[in-house]
Amino acid sequence: MNYWLFKTEPEECSIDDFAREPNKAIVWEGVRNYQARNFLRDSVAVGDQVFIYHSSCKLIGVAGIAKVVRAAYPDPSQFNNQSPYFDAKASDAQPRWVAVDLIFVEKLPQLISLDKIKACPEMAGLPLVQKGSRLSVMPVTAQQWQDLLNL
DNA sequence: GCCAACGTTGGC
DNA sequence: GCCAACGTTGGC
Numbered sequence: 457m458n459y460w461l462f463k464t465e466p467e468e469c470s471i472d473d474f475a476r477e478p479n480k481a482i483v484w485e486g487v488r489n490y491q492a493r494n495f496l497r498d499s500v501a502v503g504d505q506v507f508i509y510h511s512s513c514k515l516i517g518v519a520g521i522a523k524v525v526r527a528a529y530p531d532p533s534q535f536n537n538q539s540p541y542f543d544a545k546a547s548d549a550q551p552r553w554v555a556v557d558l559i560f561v562e563k564l565p566q567l568i569s570l571d572k573i574k575a576c577p578e579m580a581g582l583p584l585v586q587k588g589s590r591l592s593v594m595p596v597t598a599q600q601w602q603d604l605l606n607l
Numbered sequence: 608g609c610c611a612a613c614g615t616t617g618g619c
Numbered sequence: 620g621c622c623a624a625c626g627t628t629g630g631c
Contacts, residue, residue: 612629
């Protein structure tokens with residue numbers, strides 16, 4: 457079992473959206489970065505645990521936890537020309553992007569803020585806090601996972 | 608809303 | 620395959 461951190465803008469999809477329908481799988485679509493896609497496609501597996509990180513908002517940080525219930529499959533939004541994630545260069549035969557499905561695990565009683573994460577020396581290896589990193593899907597070690605929850 | 612740092616695109 | 624121009628990300 458692996459651990460991950462997925463970034464999201466809460467206005468689009470927040471931990472509260474998961475909490476509202478705790479038994480409904482949420483399609484994690486719209487990842488349009490090759491490095492992030494490769495993680496999704498090659499390494500994210502059913503049962504993996506995911507930190508849901510809120511970005512570009514008032515309260516920036518890890519807001520909760522979700523779990524992978526379906527591994528990578530072609531991201532439906534790439535074929536939908538009404539979607540902001542539409543990709544004209546993708547086809548059924550040759551999809552470019554993948555999605556996974558997640559389900560709610562918990563909302564953290566208190567958000568783990570980016571400030572706190574940055575201040576923690578154990579988190580220095582996390583791409584999230586590395587200068588210039590814009591990865592939206594990143595691996596988290598078991599140690600980092602535990603340390604983060606202890607913050 | 609600014610802007611630095613990245614990633615992608617496309618002409619050559 | 621280089622690289623300038625452009626678009627995006629995401630904290631501030």
